Each structure stands twice: as C-alpha cells, then as structure tokens.
Amino acid sequence: IHGNATCVMNYDGATGYMVGEENKGLRAMFIMMNAARLGVGLQGLAQGEIAYQNAVVYAGDRRQGRALTGAQDPEEKADTLFVHPDVRRMLMDGKAFTESMRGLVLWGALQVDLADKAETEEERRLANDLVSLLTPVIKGYGTAKGYDICTESQQVYGGHGYIREWGMEQFVRDARIAMIYEGTNGIQAMDLVGRKLGQNGGRAIQAFFKVVADEIAEAKGHEKLAGFAEALEKANGELQKSTLWFMQHGMTNPNNAGAGAYHYMHLMGIVSLGLMWLRMSKAAQAALEAGTDNPKYYEAKLVTAQYFAERFLPDTASLRRKIEGGSDAIMALDPEMFAVA
16 A cells, blocks of 8 residues: 555644635545545455455465365375365355355446546436445445455465565555555445435435346346346345335334444345356356357356355345344443443
C-alpha cells in the first residue's frame, strides 16, 4: 500500500477556508467518496488476488506429508501441498472469490458508465440505481472477504507465512486498512440497509432482484446450468426474505436494522458473486459446446462455480437467521457489564 497516503494529519492552528456552499460540504464530499469506495473495493480484490497467486505457487513448490489416499509422487520424499484437502479448501476459496469479485467490480464499473452514457433515461436510471446499491457491497464485502483470502493464503504457508521473508504478512497488513478507510465496513452495511434499500420506494433492490431472477429463469432452461441456477435461486430467496424482515421489523425498532446490517451486506455480497458465477458458467458452457482451444480454462470455471454453490451459497441461510435474531441480545447489556468476566 506504499502508493497510498495513509497517515496521521494534525490541523492544530490551521486556517480553514469555505469551499462551496455552507452546510453542503458532506453532500459534495460523497460524490468523491462513492467513487473512492468502489476503488477501495477493488483494493480488497487486488490484495486477495496477489496473496492467492503467491499461495498457489507455494503450494506447488512445497512438499510436506503424503496424500490421504496414498503417495502421489512416490519417487519424492513428500507430496506437494496440493494433495491436502484443507489446503485445497483455502485455495478454492481464493479462486472462487477473486474470479467472481473481479466480475462484480467490472459490472459495477459498467453501471457507472451506463448511468452517464446509456441511450435512454430508463437505462441510465437503472444503472444509477444498481451502482448505488452495489457500492457498499463492493466496498464492504469485497474488502472483508479480500482480507479473509489474504489470511487463508498466508495460512497455506504455515509458519513461513508469518515471517517477512515471503511477504505474505505484508499482504495481510495491507488488506486490513481497506476494511477501515473510506467508511468502515460497518458504516457500509448501515449505508446499504439504512439508506440504499429504502431509496425511491425500494426501486434499486427490486431492480436487483429482477436482474437475478431473470437470469436464473433463463439458466434453468439449460440442463447443465440448472443446478447452479436453482442453488442461486434459494440464496436469492434468503436475501429477499431478509429484506422483507427489515421492512417489517427495522421500522418499528431501528436497532434491528443496525444489528443485522453487516450480515445483510455479506448475504447480498454472496448473491452478487453468485450472479457473476452464473454468467461465467453460461459463457464457459457455451465455449465448451462451441469447441474451444482451451477447454481446461472453461472446465475450471464450471468446477469453481460448483464449489461456490456448495461452499458459499449455503451461508446465505445462516446469515438470514442471524439477521432475524434481531437486536435484543446485542443491546441488552449495560456498558459496565462488558467488563464483567
């Protein structure tokens, strides 16, 4: 993160000057902040990506232990780390996240362009609604999960990952700031639930649900895409139910919205990445059916999509249950009771 000016600034004794209209500064600042938040989401992806790439190389070089099913390289003293399912789990998490997050960031960037350049007012409004809704998700979920991928990639190295020689600990340190600046991820979640969901009568979230539902319906007509489409449909259903729960319980007690906002952001992040995997699966299947010079590339896409369906999408159900837990237990203790062991 050497290219970013992250530092302490003191303004003691400084002179302040009015820029723009009085009491309109925050509104003006958010024009910059919204763009910056998309950039920070991209940082989360980039940091997870570089950590993942290094972990893949290390797993192929490092030999330790034998495969549970028997030695894979009997002529060597040990097998590579790739034979161990738990190492594979961490690497597959990285692959499943980085490839789909890259798609989500690009889709978000496309909406920024369409909001300004699309031919019709309806198309420009839809694009603006979608990017406004997705901005806290790209920033908040993208950086939280990017950090997770950094730490899992560090874990692939074992003890080596904790020392400076390999550089993995620096990736983890760098990824941590992205969850804090340009609005902490808790603030992103509150922006999503407290502002974006209800704007314009919920027009943006309804547009998002329609995009997801329409693409699911189309994919269900394809035999080899139907399984993933049905899994994504269930996950999208969890998101819709959580949205309805907020409508029913967040207005009567705002703490319910605050208590579930972070989980909701992650739930929407998973569904958003699921949409990207549905699109990639569709493209990969079409390429394989058409005949491609690089079938392994597209086959890997389909396998990774299956992994995402099995290991990421089921989390949406537990996230909904956390949301529906409400705020009673979170808000129950008096502050002094937190210090009681």
